[in-house]
Amino acid sequence: MGSRLRCLGFYLSFVGEMPYLATCSQPTSELRNFATGVATLISRFAGIFLLMSDGYRLISRRLVRRLQLYRRGFLLGLFGPLLACSVSDDPVDLFHSGKYEQAFTIFSDLAARGNTQACNYLGTHYYLGAGVERDFAEAVRWFTVAALAEDPKGQRNLGVMYLRGLGVKKDYHQAYGWLYFAHEGGNVGAKEYLDLMSDNVTPNASNIARRNVRRRIEAQAAASSNSDNNPPGS
Secondary structure, three states: OHHHHHHHHHHHHHHHHOOOOOOOOOHHHHHHHHHHHHHHHHHHHHHHHHHHHOOOOOOOHHHHHHHHHHHHHHHHHHHHHHHHHHOOOOHHHHHHOOOHHHHHHHHHHHHHOOOHHHHHHHHHHHHHOOOOOOOHHHHHHHHHHHHHOOOHHHHHHHHHHHHHOOOOOOOHHHHHHHHHHHHHOOOHHHHHHHHHOOOOOOHHHHHHHHHHHHHHHHHHHHHHHHHHHOOOOO
């Protein structure tokens, strides 16, 4: 019986030494990490108890001393995962958790460095009035930056702005062209708008719209390439 308990104690101690997730990138994983940390600590202390007491003694001086040594680790293990996960610097997480001002600041910095996803999110901030004053024209500006960089979400959003005439003059041809490329890029939502526009854009007009949008994308790509090859001061 004693040897079996010792084996069990060794196993639990080994499990207790396995690293648990103390850091996460999404606030939604807080509870999972917290539960994992608690389970790990329970396994560790159960293993220590069985190894030290051999299953017969509930309290011993050695156990008390060991528990004192593990007290700091216990507190860190208990609260560390939750604290580590309670704060995220991921702007997407911040945005979807309603921390719009913080998200906007980070997206602005990322957009200045050419991050197309950040440009699309800035457009969304202005479109919704999330953390900033609502401004459809500014939303169009940022959606355009993302769309020209071939971001499917940015292309879809720009197409919707043209379709509805928000921040820009209503233009079904422009809307169709951007929604077409958004759909080609894998944006599922763009297909629904394309279907709705089927009666407003003729086959010939749709070809012209696609060609015009493609030219704009290619012109932007060429301009970006020239800028990279000829940095300021060169």
